[in-house]
Each structure stands twice: as structure tokens, then as C-alpha cells.
Amino acid sequence: MIRFDGVSKVYKSGNRPALHDATLEVKPGEFVFLVGASGSGKSSFLRLILREERSSTGIIHVLGQDLGRLSNRKVPSYRRNLGVVFQDFRLLPTKTVFDNVAFALRVLGQSEAYIYDAVPEVLGLVGLGNKENRLPHELSGGEQQRVAIARAVVNKPAILLADEPTGNLDPATSAGIMDVLRNINAAGTTVLMATHDTAIVNDMKRRVVELSDGRIIRDEAGGQYQTRANPIFVDDSFPTRADSQPIAIEPIDFDPIPAFDPMTPTSEAVDLSYLDRLEEDPL
Template identity: 70%
Template structure:
């Protein structure tokens, strides 16, 4: 990883490292020297990554394809376990969670993908309600919450539409509604605007921003530089599995590089 090392620009963690006592974790998400190797022969997907996200932060995870963004997200969801190092989500070491506790971890994390992943044979309402039904939520609660959340993402009055009747932007809003309907503390978005045109993407960003304003920590992996430049939020840049930049209020490229 010599290449990544030479490229490393000075990183500026938001909270000084010394403020924390080992074992007392108050961050929403913390990666401690995390490496992930999928295949011994190829280079690691993540290499010695240490980073922290605070409660209520909005963080862009940027980098080219293959830079480790998706692995980063999968580690938080415990779709994967780190090869070395530790991932903490809300103070819990996710690798140490017994498997029966993993669903509870995931209940605290909403996820949105580039390809929406809606159920094609269910209405908008049913798609969002599904996320509550599978957690065993009561019918009355579902009836009350789903319209509220659809309102939050700007889909009032479209409850009875089927996914194929919606535009891409609207489908992504349904996916976001589904991700937040159970009030997770964290929202992970993996290239949420990847399939959308720039104007529609801005609408999605407005929704994500609103959700962030309501107190949800948002981590968004993207390589959409326009959006990153416009939002001026914290930017964590990955390159070949290592963090090369961590900048508050940054753009897609560092000012130096640009």
C-alpha cells in the first residue's frame, strides 16, 4: 500500500482522538484500523482504515469504483466481517455480535441502493409497510406511520401506485421511505443517485438532507461530484482501500488537487 501512503493528504478528524477513552464509544460509527481482505491474492478491499462518524453527521464517502466504499457499508451492516480491526456501530463491536443480534443492528440502520430494490408487485404503500410488517409492527401503527413517512419523502397521494408507474426519482423516494420507516439512527445510501439525472438527484439530496436535519446520521457513498460540491458536507475519500482525505465541508476533489 505504498502508493496510497504517498497520496495521503493530512486528515483532520472532527473530534480529537485524545478525547476518547478506549472502550467508551460515543460515536455513531467508528472504524479502528479496519482491513478487509476478500481474496488473499488480490489487494485488500480496505486497508487500515480508521475513521469516526458522529451522531447527526452527514458524510460523503467518495472514491472511484473499487475504492472500498461498498465494503465500508457492508462492514457496518455486518454483511461482512473485518479481516482485522474493529467496527463499532453505536458503541457495539459488530463483529462480536451474536448472529441472533444482527437483525437488531440492522433495524438501527436504514439502507438505500442505486437500484432501489422495490418489490415490483406491491404498491408504494405496501412496499413501505412491508418493512414494518416484517418487524411485527401492528396494523394501526403501520397505517399511521407509512403516510407520514411518504409525506417526508414527498410522495403524498402516490400510496396506491405500483413501482413501475413511478419515475426513477420517485422509486428512490419509496426506497428511502422504506429505509427510514422504522426510524433508524443511521441511513446508509450506496450511490442513491447513480441511476438518476442531475435534477432528480438534487431532489433526492433534499430528502436525505431533511432526514439528516431530523437527527439521522447519513452516510452516502457516491461518485457524483456535483452533488458533493454543492452540499459542502464532510467528505471522506477512499482510494484503493485507504482513506486519502477526510475533510469537513469539502468538495469532491480537494482544493489543492482541483
């Protein structure tokens, strides 16, 4: 599904590799959390999967494609197998929930008959089956993120990349979003999610890949959110106060993925899906 073999990425403006000798494999149907401090290499990892960047050394295979050999003109077709969810929703403010989701399919040339079958189905999956005629400003933040998720998966991508999808949401709403992502993953979609949310990672108990200074320092199935300095494991060795309560550890301020939009035109003919043709500014 996704395989990195000795992959490094060095930017011209950088004095050290953004990613260094990364080797890992993500199998079909996995749910993987990507964690790491600011500058650890998370953004480069996602950019390479999206073919927003090319690796400096090493080989990347995604969905059977050698991304180093993928020509620019084939990038748009490749990216249609990927869904992307951002922290800031990026919805069209004057279009209904239905049309925000349907717009992706219309750009891809799907028939209206297909659209009127597919959109209600995916809105039901994300729990918005009764809100298809609402406008974005009539929705809560959590509901807007559900629309963004529906839009990302309506084309049934093999892989969903989620960039801090709960970063702007309260804990209760975040839990609902994670239920949606869990259901999407259970249906067979491979999910990679960058997050700094300790509670989500620890609750889900899925695979955790941790990056530090461009290197993969931990790849653990059923892992928890931790750092080398402050492991977050509640066990007999966990530090406690005098009253035997665990000492609260402030979560490290992990960086959100820097702004990059694979759905905006670039010199590499980016055309992930529909947002490259917007006639309106997203929210």
C-alpha cells in the same frame, strides 16, 4: 455512533488489503460522503458497517456494538437500526406505494394501527403523500427512489446507508432526492452516502471521506469532490482556457458499490428487514 480503529480487511481471493488500517469516527447526525475510485475500498467499508463482512484486524463499533464480537444470531436485530438505499430501487411491482413501505413494518410485527400512522407520515416526508395508491410502474424513476428511501427510514433507523441513490437519475431529479436526504439528516438520522456525483458533493459541502487503494487519504469537513490528479476547486489556480472559462474536467468514473444485498439470506443469518421474505421479484 460509527468508529473504525485500525481496521483492515483482506479477502482470501485478494492479493492486497481491500481496506488498510482505516481509522475514523462518524458522530451522530453527521452527513458523510464516501468517494473513491474503483477498488478503493468503498464497498468493503459499507459491508463492514452492515456486518456483511468481518474485519481482518482492528475494531469497529457501531451504535455501541463491537461488531467483531457480535454473534451471528444478533446480526438481524443490529441491522434493524440501519436503513439501506440502493441505486436500483428494489420495489415490489404489484404492491402499491403504501404497501411497499408498510411491508417493512409488517415483517417487524408492527400493528396495523401503527402502520397506518407511520406510512403516511414518511410518505409525506419524501413528497409522495398523494401517491400512496400508485403502483411502481406508474411512478417516475425519482419517485420510485423516494419510495425506496421511505421504506428505508419508516422504521426510524439511526443510520442510513445510501449506495449511489442518484446513480440512475437525471440532475434535476437527483437534486430532489438530495433534498429528501438532507431533510432526513436534519431530523437526526446519520447518513453515509457513496457517490460519484461531483455536483452533489460540491453543492452539499458536507464531510467527504476519500478512499484510495484501501486507505483513507482524505477526511475533510465541508469538502469537495476531488482527486489527487485533478482537484475540483474553482479558485485562482484553477486551469482556464484562453477565453478565461474554466477547463471542463470529466468526472472520474467511480464505481458503484458491487451488488450485495444485506436483506437476502446468507450463511450469517442476514435479516436486515423485509426483503428476505419477498414472495415476488423486486423491480
